[in-house]
Structures are given as C-alpha cells and as structure tokens.
Amino acid sequence: MKKVTALLMGLVLLLAFQAGSAFADSKLNGFIDGVIGTPYKSGGTSSKGFDCSGFTSYVFTKMGIELPRTSVAQSKAGTKVDKTDLIPGDLVFFDTVGGNNSSVSHVGIYIGDGKFAHSSSSRGVVTDKLNSSYYETRFVTARRVMNDESFEAFANEK
Template sequence: MVGVSTVVVVGLFLIIVSALTFTLKAGNDEENSKNANFNGGAVCNVTGNVDRKKFDAMVKRSGAIKDKADVIIDIAKEQGIDPVLMLAIIINETGWGKSSAIIEHNNPAGLMSSSGIIHYPTLDEGLQAQGRTLHNLIIKRGLTSIEKLGSAYAPVGAANDPNGLNKNWVPTVTSFVKQAGGLIMNCTAKDNEGIEVGENGKLTYFDDVIKIMLKFKGNPYVWGGSNPSTGFDCSGLMQWSFNKIGINLPRTAIEQYKATKRISKEDAKVGDLVFFRGTYGSPTHVSHVGIYVGGGKMFNSNGGGIEYSDITSGYWAKHSPEFGRIN
C-alpha cells in the first residue's frame, strides 16, 4: 500500500466525447482506512441482493475492470459499502474503465498524493484502495447518499469547475446505479453522540433533551415515578426531561398521545415521541411512550429499566408503534 499524507480523489467524468476531472480532498482516506472500524459516522444495512445480470453487464462494458465483478463485490462487502454504488462511481471516474489513471496506474479512482497520481502494482490493489476510500467517506464521514458524495467529489460552483459541469456528477452516478440494478444497502448517518439519524433528520430540541435523558440510562423503571428522586416511569421520563428544556408535556402516555400530532413512520424524525398500545390494560389503550432516536430504536423507561429499545421487532413491534410530534 502506498503511504500518503493527503489523498485527493480525481474523478474523470465523460461529457459527450470530452473528459472533465473532479477533485476531492479526502484527508488520509486511503491510508487510514486499512484497519478502519465500522462504528463511525454512518451505518449501512443490506436491503437486497445484487442483480448479477445487470451488474455483470455493466462491468463487462467497462474496459480495464471488465473481469472484476467478483472482486468489486468482495471488496465492497469487506468495507461495508454498497457494491453497486462502488461500481457506478468507478465507471464515472474512469470513463467506463478507459482513463489513463486506470490503464497506466491501476488506479480506478484517480487517487493522488502530493507527488502525483498513485501507482498501484495491480488493479486489485487499486480497487482495494478505492473501497477503503469509499468506506471512509460513507462510514466514517457519514456521506450516506449519492447527493452527499457528490458534494465532496464534484461540488457545484467549485473554482475548478468554470463551466459548471460538476452538476452532472450526481445524475450520472444515479443513472449508472440504476443501470447496474439499483442500490442494495440503506445507509443512515449518525450524529456526534453516535445515534443514527435518518434521511428525515432530527428535531431541533433532540440533542438537548436526549442529553438529559441519558443521565438516567441504566436506572430502574419506577411505576408512577416522575422525577430523579422517585425514579421514572415511561411518561414521567418524557415529561420531566422535556420540561427541563422548556417544553411542557402532560403527565401520562395517553395524555401525551393526545397532545401530539400523528406522524407516519415514513415521516418520523429523530426526537418524535413513539407510542404503544396494550402493554397493559385493553389492547387499544395507549400505555407506553418513548422518544424516537432513529435506526428503528427509541429511548425509554420500561420494565427492563431506562434504556434503548428496538421497536422494529419483538415485543415493541407487536404493540403497534405510532409516532407523535410535539406541536
């Protein structure tokens, strides 16, 4: 592996018959990601399978990488990134596998050091470097969408793009992804506390209120508890914590349910309240509340204590989670 102090990703993007080079300053992305862990700025979950017919067809059209379909898939899996996205970016950056960087230097992403373009002994090593770089951009830096990656690879309005061609990067990569069968992973960014933040983002008060709630993480559940002295039940934790940031909520789960606006699962933001029915009493009784923290999880006080809980499976999923937004 070539050691670098600063890695610059230069993308070659074809416009009709001419080539345009994009520049990305990626810090030590290639060097630092050799032993990178997967607990950085994002988490990616597999949501489908590679369409090998479409994927392989794209690879076979792509010059120098025409026999590298399995290699790309294996590297992407190792780095925790989407192989379809990796392929689409490689095709875009190398002009269908025909750029001088990939032909002469086994460099599928135009990775450069301060002394010039990096030469890799083999194409597989160059592909591994590209995988590590994408891992750092997506997993570590949290650039979880093509649009976010585009802002790094080809920022619109950049000084080195006088003709405004950077605007083509996002739609072109998006088109290549579609041609290769579509993305097979869903990536979710994390905030500075390591909490996943979905595409809908988070409500402005969330950081303040969750910081308060986390002080009590691990404490036991107390029926009827509504303050630190007595301990907390579910709605008591919500009411007391929100009160500390100037937001007044009523006392019980059903009252908090009535005081909030119903939000669909698809539109839920980090910081919305999440309600459940039938954890005691009748099956339709709104009996429990927590705060949604993203990634299919809530923070709440329940019989197991004050903790994070998965609402997408098991006990909580069976009790009809509904989202409510504080007005």
C-alpha cells in the same frame, strides 16, 4: 477460553454503548443519556426513578416543553406522525397491556436509527428497537410535540 469469551463480550458491549444514538451530538441525547439506567418507579417523575410518561415529561421539561402527565394524555398532544416519518424527539406509543387493541399504555422518545428511549418496568431507562419482536406488534401511534425551532435547538446534531 471463558476468559477470552468474556473479554470479547465486554469489548462488544463497550463498542455498542460508545456508538450512542443516531443523534449522539444533540442536546436531547445528552438529556436522555444522563438518565439511562435510572430504575423504573411507578408514578416516578425524577432521576431517582421514572415510569414511562414521567421519563418523557422529564426530558421534555428540560427543553422547556410541557407534556401532559400520562401516556394516554401525551398520545393526544402535538401532531400525529406516521411511523415512516419519525424524527428524533417524536413520542412513540404502544399497547403493552396485552390486549393489542390500540389502547395506549406505554410511551417512549424516538432517538433515530429505528430506536427509542423509554422507561421499561423491568429494566428502567433503556433504548430499544422499534422493530423488535415485542414493540413492533404493539406500536399504536406517534406524535410530534416539538416545533421546527425546538428540533433545531435540541434534537438536531450540533
């Protein structure tokens, strides 16, 4: 019975990872998929290890878009976007230091279908749901740093 359960769990995981993000055929997704699993590294800005803003800066640099280095500075870039109006490529910001006082301490990239990619201090580069019990209560704001041309070139499906 344990073997059957393990086999079924493996199959479920395989199918879950095959599904990909809501924009699986985009260039942006390719940049993100290429670093999923990269370990967390405080101050990290390369595929050897990322912190959250190092991850977002790395991905956007691949698209020729310069972002400020820190999550706080990134939260002031671009144009503010309502959570209900998110599109793939928007930056999403959170208060993860525990105060829930709307101060920004974490950033990720919205990938569609209610999910975002980020560099978690405990799990490295992963995807999570915006409405998870942890992140929903810590959401602070979102910013759009791509213009329509960049969206069409990188985040829209091919």
